[in-house]
Amino acid sequence: MMKIAVVDGQGGGIGKHIVEKLRRELPENVEFLALGTNALATSIMLRAGANEGATGEGAVAYNAARVDIITGPVSILFPHGMLGELTPRMAEALASSPARKFLIPLNRSGIEMVGLKSEPLPHLIDELVRRIKDYLENLEDA
Structure with missing residues (x-):
């Protein structure tokens, strides 16, 4: 069974949209784990369709490798990202995880991602979903 962690903080809105879109587009046997930097973000992603949820530094660090x-x-890879909600331990666990990472390049962190076009969030989420679907299909073909 494929397990996808959706990581978000603050109000959980980005994670909510990712969970909703992936839930609609991927097979039923894909499991979604909502990892929130706070309880509100986790709750919002659970309501959007995540199978399980966990909150905080310990939960993110523990589950990143699983x-x-x-x-x-x-910004989930940046220590002190998300207005400080993302701890250095969380960033390290997520960045060093052997899991494949599909990240949305939002420029709210003051870091410029050169070579990327600025797109509205819904377009970025559509592209994220397409790439995850392609990745999963290629795994099945291998």
């Missing part, structure tokens, strides 16, 4: 795919905004 999933097949990690997704969320690129």
